[in-house]
């Protein structure tokens with residue numbers, strides 16, 4: 001150690017305090033205390049050394065801590081206080097062990113005498129390289145630097161993970177928005193399809209002009225009705241009716257007037273039917289009715305009521321309607337006559353032929369007494385045939 005004069009070293013300590021650099025202050029304290037010890041001023045050196053130990057402990061500078069502790073021991077010896085000297089020697093030993101622990105893992109330290117662990121001897125501590133006992137060495141603790149280097153990649157990794165999660169969140173948000181748009185589009189398409197399906201269903205089951213069931217829809221419903229009636233042994237009245245001389249209405253007043261007449265007749269029929277009765281358009285100016293529980297006694301009464309009502313509306317209506325009337329053929333399905341749909345239709349058709357032959361604007365009930373129409377004049381038809389066959 002190159003010891004300066006106590007006064008010089010006091011100035012240096014004052015400079016170090018002004019610089020506010022902890023390592024410099026600690027080193028200056030040690031150098032001044034050493035000089036004071038050499039000058040026999042142990043009592044003055046002790047508080048400086050205690051401050052040096054405190055500073056070095058606070059900033060983990062074990063070398064300076066050890067140096068200060070050794071000088072403390074020396075100071076107490078100078079004051080003949082062997083107990084305190086021993087205490088501070090032990091403290092210095094603890095500092096030395098900590099220094100060894102810090103430098104032991106370093107591979108390059110294997111050939112370095114300063115880093116070689118040695119037990120007991122204070123000389124194992126790295127010798128000072130300049131100034132007073134190495135007190136001017138940089139104060140940076142190796143362990144701190146190592147932790148910083150370890151923390152750097154961790155921080156970078158965290159930043160990278162955060163950026164990545166942000167990008168994923170953006171992607172997810174975009175995807176969610178895209179799916180919501182897609183879902184809305186699908187909902188609209190679904191709604192449109194439902195409307196189209198409903199429209200198609202109506203077109204398939206409902207006659208556009210009169211609102212009556214189409215021929216096929218009527219046949220399906222009648223088939224179910226007959227099945228049900230047969231199961232419970234109930235009668236079903238089936239009407240087939242046709243506008244009389246309708247062709248001349250079209251010819252005289254035009255097709256539009258003919259349409260109005262067809263709608264008028266359909267309206268009258270609906271007024272006279274119950275909600276569970278079936279009403280369909282066979283095709284052209286021919287219509288169909290089926291009534292659950294209608295038998296040979298009640299069905300002609302209902303048919304007559306409808307016929308008379310049509311006449312009344314015709315007479316009360318526009319001139320083009322004045323000649324409108326209907327002829328009705330009735331057939332009954334019951335346990336006695338059976339529930340075969342084709343037979344029922346044929347019987348009603350035969351009765352309609354009879355009504356036409358009887359002068360039109362009347363009702364006829366099918367029975368065994370009715371003449372079978374000649375095929376040349378009135379070709380037999382069925383509900384399964386297309387309307388053009390009518």
Ligand SMILES: Nc1nc2c(ncn2[C@@H]2O[C@H](COP(=O)(O)OP(=O)(O)OP(=O)(O)O)[C@@H](O)[C@H]2O)c(=O)[nH]1
Pocket residue numbers: 209242243244245246247248250254255256257258259262283284285356360
């Ligand atoms: N305005 C209109 N006329 C139709 C429609 N469908 C069929 N017709 C006409 O209805 C008439 C049916 O005539 P027919 O049943 O053959 O004979 P009709 O003149 O009624 O004579 P009868 O049935 O023997 O009393 C034809 O002139 C068809 O053109 C329609 O939807 N609207």
